[in-house]
Amino acid sequence: MKNIIVQKYGGTSVGDTDKIKRVADRIKSYYENGDGIVVVVSAMGHSTDHLVELAEKVNPNPSKREMDMLLSTGEQVSISLLAMALEAIGVPAQSFTGSQVQILTDGNYSNAKIEMIDRSKIDEALNLNKVVIVAGFQGIDKEHNITTLGRGGSDTSAVALAATLGAKECEIYTDVNGVYTADPNKVNGAKMHSRITYDEMLELASLGAGVLHSRSVELAKNYNVVIHVRSSFHREPGTLVVSEEMIMEHIRVSGVTLKNEEARVTIPDVPDKPGIAADLFWELANKDIIIDVIVQSSPANGKNTISFTMPRKNIKDALPILEKFRDTHSSGAIDINEKISIISAVGVGMKSHVGIAASMFKALAEKNINIEMISTSEIKISCVIPEEKAKEALTAVHDTFI
Amino acid sequence: MKNIIVQKYGGTSVGDTDKIKRVADRIKSYYENGDGIVVVVSAMGHSTDHLVELAEKVNPNPSKREMDMLLSTGEQVSISLLAMALEAIGVPAQSFTGSQVQILTDGNYSNAKIEMIDRSKIDEALNLNKVVIVAGFQGIDKEHNITTLGRGGSDTSAVALAATLGAKECEIYTDVNGVYTADPNKVNGAKMHSRITYDEMLELASLGAGVLHSRSVELAKNYNVVIHVRSSFHREPGTLVVSEEMIMEHIRVSGVTLKNEEARVTIPDVPDKPGIAADLFWELANKDIIIDVIVQSSPANGKNTISFTMPRKNIKDALPILEKFRDTHSSGAIDINEKISIISAVGVGMKSHVGIAASMFKALAEKNINIEMISTSEIKISCVIPEEKAKEALTAVHDTFI
Numbered sequence: 001m002k003n004i005i006v007q008k009y010g011g012t013s014v015g016d017t018d019k020i021k022r023v024a025d026r027i028k029s030y031y032e033n034g035d036g037i038v039v040v041v042s043a044m045g046h047s048t049d050h051l052v053e054l055a056e057k058v059n060p061n062p063s064k065r066e067m068d069m070l071l072s073t074g075e076q077v078s079i080s081l082l083a084m085a086l087e088a089i090g091v092p093a094q095s096f097t098g099s100q101v102q103i104l105t106d107g108n109y110s111n112a113k114i115e116m117i118d119r120s121k122i123d124e125a126l127n128l129n130k131v132v133i134v135a136g137f138q139g140i141d142k143e144h145n146i147t148t149l150g151r152g153g154s155d156t157s158a159v160a161l162a163a164t165l166g167a168k169e170c171e172i173y174t175d176v177n178g179v180y181t182a183d184p185n186k187v188n189g190a191k192m193h194s195r196i197t198y199d200e201m202l203e204l205a206s207l208g209a210g211v212l213h214s215r216s217v218e219l220a221k222n223y224n225v226v227i228h229v230r231s232s233f234h235r236e237p238g239t240l241v242v243s244e245e246m247i248m249e250h251i252r253v254s255g256v257t258l259k260n261e262e263a264r265v266t267i268p269d270v271p272d273k274p275g276i277a278a279d280l281f282w283e284l285a286n287k288d289i290i291i292d293v294i295v296q297s298s299p300a301n302g303k304n305t306i307s308f309t310m311p312r313k314n315i316k317d318a319l320p321i322l323e324k325f326r327d328t329h330s331s332g333a334i335d336i337n338e339k340i341s342i343i344s345a346v347g348v349g350m351k352s353h354v355g356i357a358a359s360m361f362k363a364l365a366e367k368n369i370n371i372e373m374i375s376t377s378e379i380k381i382s383c384v385i386p387e388e389k390a391k392e393a394l395t396a397v398h399d400t401f402i
Numbered sequence: 403m404k405n406i407i408v409q410k411y412g413g414t415s416v417g418d419t420d421k422i423k424r425v426a427d428r429i430k431s432y433y434e435n436g437d438g439i440v441v442v443v444s445a446m447g448h449s450t451d452h453l454v455e456l457a458e459k460v461n462p463n464p465s466k467r468e469m470d471m472l473l474s475t476g477e478q479v480s481i482s483l484l485a486m487a488l489e490a491i492g493v494p495a496q497s498f499t500g501s502q503v504q505i506l507t508d509g510n511y512s513n514a515k516i517e518m519i520d521r522s523k524i525d526e527a528l529n530l531n532k533v534v535i536v537a538g539f540q541g542i543d544k545e546h547n548i549t550t551l552g553r554g555g556s557d558t559s560a561v562a563l564a565a566t567l568g569a570k571e572c573e574i575y576t577d578v579n580g581v582y583t584a585d586p587n588k589v590n591g592a593k594m595h596s597r598i599t600y601d602e603m604l605e606l607a608s609l610g611a612g613v614l615h616s617r618s619v620e621l622a623k624n625y626n627v628v629i630h631v632r633s634s635f636h637r638e639p640g641t642l643v644v645s646e647e648m649i650m651e652h653i654r655v656s657g658v659t660l661k662n663e664e665a666r667v668t669i670p671d672v673p674d675k676p677g678i679a680a681d682l683f684w685e686l687a688n689k690d691i692i693i694d695v696i697v698q699s700s701p702a703n704g705k706n707t708i709s710f711t712m713p714r715k716n717i718k719d720a721l722p723i724l725e726k727f728r729d730t731h732s733s734g735a736i737d738i739n740e741k742i743s744i745i746s747a748v749g750v751g752m753k754s755h756v757g758i759a760a761s762m763f764k765a766l767a768e769k770n771i772n773i774e775m776i777s778t779s780e781i782k783i784s785c786v787i788p789e790e791k792a793k794e795a796l797t798a799v800h801d802t803f804i
Contacts, residue, residue, distance in 0.1 A: 017459035057419035059490035070482035073475040080472035088461035100546050
């Protein structure tokens, strides 16, 4: 039984036919090592956007079933072209849709969850020494309707395949070298990790580090799949995302990230009764508004102050909900600050080190940066700071820890 | 149990999103009559050409399996967009790929034959009062590989569905009003048939009348499906293609057609031995060269002259085969005339009328048009004539019979 490697190439890696040929060349070199190669691909570059435009022209509000039927064609185009490109350089290959390898999902169109994958057709092709190419992002429900997996879907397809096949590694090819301690475009001295834990990756991903989607990391954590985040432009290794046990000694802070385009909302004088805040956040979630940091002050006179951050672009949608909430529950004025950023330090090592928060606050204070809100978890400290100081703050905190 | 009508819309009818909306409006009016509507659609306009171009860029000679995987996405885009367009005007609709309604074919990629269709999912959707939209041109083999049906494939899909569902009629929407006695763009006074037999349609189709592909007509004949060829631009009825029994009295000649871009090849002095001609035509068929009229003169001195017509554009591919044949079997020079046309008169009524051939020859003679070759069948007479007289010949023969 040979080693199986799962490789995933995103939309930019297969953006045009020349890039598809380059991906084929890379796959060929792995194939010649004698490993069993299973490749997951996304739709070519902007082809999904083009399909969405077509849909909008015939129906501004199409059913999700038909949208999934439409969008899944994008990956089907990529897999067949990549198989052809491999055949052209003498590598036998066979492409499979989500339906053909029975990537069975629930029936939640546009955001389906994978329930099971049937490996029999994949094994058959691997035994015939073929490279197996599977369409990412798509599956079928038990009625054979086509479903798509939502944002980051192809990463999730790749990890699920790696788990099903017991693959040695799930390689996620991207346009960066790996996972860094901070955005290397913004911070001099940002370093690439050779290893990082699932939990750290999850915090970094949800903070917008943008390399891997959270769902795929959660899945990898549950099934103990090693993810290798690496560049499709060269052959150097990237960052391995692994379980905590696979990292001998943890550095205290593994990454510092910045989240921009956020706003801070404060509602004073909210009665300290159970369920009131829950109602508000439930209504905002129903509008797909993503709340990040939430801070509730201790009650004074039975009244709380609730502060939270949300994407700046959603303020318009949120306002009616906020005003209704104030009219019902609060006597104070809503305060919104649209000029904030969130800086976060993430690290599994924090758990066993004291003084990380203190060091972070000190680093910010030394630069005279005011902290509006603080939120901490086991492996993350986030501070809401003025937007105009964001870049300076990032460098200061990064320099302190790394 | 309500009436089921199968409608097929070709690539030009769904060429852009506005045209798709227009098709949706038409379907709506039939839906509101209370009939069960099953729609078959082709890929949008030139989308198939675009996919072929992409394939050529990665592999000049791709495997047929991967080509079918690629091309079948074109119809999947159309069906989802049409379903969305129907939903937008309040008509419930559901699209299905060939795989989802189990259009089971043999494994002959790029030219597969339909073996069976499972009607259960279609019936389910019809019972929920939905318009059913099925991707034309595609099916799956028993290993669930995607197959395509080759030229005219969507017509064949529509007829096969009509046969499976016992549909009242299979409507083929096209850009002409129906089937004419001659090309109305070339012959003044060409008349549209209200009815025509399968056999006549077959002869007219293979002669390049170009409305329906032969395979779909053969299938309709075998399963006694009434085909209604009609225009997608207006609501007037077009031509019904039916069995001979459904036409009370036959006119003698139902159509006169012209085939251009042909060449005549003559090879003299071929020994009169069985199998020699068969070898030649077998080799030409292997190069996908379509031979039409074949005439073999009676042997003189044990030698035959073989003449046949073939598409002019294939002469280059045919030459090596012809020269090898001459070197092996013949002592004479190959004569090729690239300035010919084939004029044919077709009609079930010919069988019971005498003198049709004579009338046709006379019409041509009166215009001083030389006949190079003649070929006759029960319902067809074809004459090879000089290309520069083709248009004149068409009018003369049409005027004689119609």
